[in-house]
Amino acid sequence: xxERLAMASMNKNxxxxxxxxxxxxxGAMSWMGLPAFAAGSVAENFVEKNVQKxxxxxxxxxxxxxxxxxxxxxxxxxxxxxxxxxxxxxGQYRRTASPADVAAFEAAFQNYAVAVxxxxxxxxxxQTLKVTGSQARSADDFIVQTVLINPGDRSGQPPLQVxxxxxxxxxxxxxxxxxxxxxxxxLEERDQFTSFLGQNGGNVRLLITHLNDLAKQFKN
Amino acid sequence: xxxxxxxIAGLCGLVLAGCASTPPTPEQIANNDPYEATNRQTMVFNGxxxxxxxxxxxxxxxxxxPEGGRRGVHNFLGNLSLPTIFVNDLLQGEVxxxxxxxxxxxxxxxxxxxxxxxxxxxxxIPGHGEDFGQTLxxxxxxxxxxxxxxFFGPSNPRDTSGLVTDALIDPTNFxxxxxxxxxxxxxxxxxxxxxxxxxxxxIQGVQRSSVDYYxxxxxxxxxxxxxxxxxxxxxxxxxxxxx
Numbered sequence: 275x276x277e278r279l280a281m282a283s284m285n286k287n288x289x290x291x292x293x294x295x296x297x298x299x300x301g302a303m304s305w306m307g308l309p310a311f312a313a314g315s316v317a318e319n320f321v322e323k324n325v326q327k328x329x330x331x332x333x334x335x336x337x338x339x340x341x342x343x344x345x346x347x348x349x350x351x352x353x354x355x356x357x358x359x360x361x362x363x364x365g366q367y368r369r370t371a372s373p374a375d376v377a378a379f380e381a382a383f384q385n386y387a388v389a390v391x392x393x394x395x396x397x398x399x400x401q402t403l404k405v406t407g408s409q410a411r412s413a414d415d416f417i418v419q420t421v422l423i424n425p426g427d428r429s430g431q432p433p434l435q436v437x438x439x440x441x442x443x444x445x446x447x448x449x450x451x452x453x454x455x456x457x458x459x460x461l462e463e464r465d466q467f468t469s470f471l472g473q474n475g476g477n478v479r480l481l482i483t484h485l486n487d488l489a490k491q492f493k494n
Numbered sequence: 495x496x497x498x499x500x501x502i503a504g505l506c507g508l509v510l511a512g513c514a515s516t517p518p519t520p521e522q523i524a525n526n527d528p529y530e531a532t533n534r535q536t537m538v539f540n541g542x543x544x545x546x547x548x549x550x551x552x553x554x555x556x557x558x559x560p561e562g563g564r565r566g567v568h569n570f571l572g573n574l575s576l577p578t579i580f581v582n583d584l585l586q587g588e589v590x591x592x593x594x595x596x597x598x599x600x601x602x603x604x605x606x607x608x609x610x611x612x613x614x615x616x617x618x619i620p621g622h623g624e625d626f627g628q629t630l631x632x633x634x635x636x637x638x639x640x641x642x643x644x645f646f647g648p649s650n651p652r653d654t655s656g657l658v659t660d661a662l663i664d665p666t667n668f669x670x671x672x673x674x675x676x677x678x679x680x681x682x683x684x685x686x687x688x689x690x691x692x693x694x695x696x697i698q699g700v701q702r703s704s705v706d707y708y709x710x711x712x713x714x715x716x717x718x719x720x721x722x723x724x725x726x727x728x729x730x731x732x733x734x735x736x737x
Contacts, residue, residue, distance in 0.1 A: 393703070466713065
């Protein structure tokens, strides 16, 4: 975005030969890098619009607890690919688990994730999100950087950094992970789930029971 | 004093790690955590200290000292760490950040009543952390196996040796005066209070949502340290798994 603004302002003062050179350069960029820039801004817009919506749901005091939960769940399911995240968090046990266990785990994970993510984001109710930029890891993999601004904060501490990993490989942007102060949640979940399964003989059913219990605790 | 304590803690951790009675499982080796059994026992021990000693005193601290006072203590402790941060900035070749640390030390000590206030931030000079564990990483040292140190919590050989070196770098340890032991003890105690007070809610949230708190803490520690080493810049390397 900044690069485009800089180019737009440069354009006013360029002589004819400069315009030609710029045209060639832009032509080269569109072939080499512009799609990544464009996709980066798509990812940024996607995060800004949807996360702001999520915070608005959490900030809406006229909603009942159940309404807030339902609206947050609907939004989260549209924003993320929880099935994809669930499969990732199973690690190497994804390959050995039966299809029935994997399906049951995906359902339990969704239930758990909605409860836990809602609880995490509820801590930031009343704050606003500002996209500060994005970095392309590949043509369809972006880290969108944001900060959460708390209007009432007088601590003098810098705003909280929240990064969103956005994948566009399925044709539409999808959040596959987010990090707070550099800690990615799906990575942390994979580490603890695989460790738990390692200690319990790869018993996915036991993990499902634990996830359901935790989700229940968060909802109460 | 701090150096001595850190050294003892480090040695304890290494000795305990060496005492692991059962050979590591393939899972533990894959997680770079061959001393998991001992680490889990140390975590239980630290948890008891936290529950019965640290948390009650944090409660009293929050009750007696208002938010402004706690912020002043936080700023003062941060100011005391600036010489160590400055040295590590330089050792990492971060000249601009070293300049910021030096400027913060001068401004906050001189105009912030010994560091209780943070006028440097208002002047647009932000603070940051650095330690010798991060410096070793910048120099190319690997973290080594995961360790949980008694009293100090999650670590690894690289960060443990960083802890010891930072204590040796700290100029306040070279100031000899009659009440030095009390000064060092009080500083250590308030550092605990400040840190635990700030992280209380976060840790409670992690404990509540974890299927396995130990491995959750291990993952959080590693990710947080890597983020510190990158100075908060996003991870664009290929270290993030593709999924």
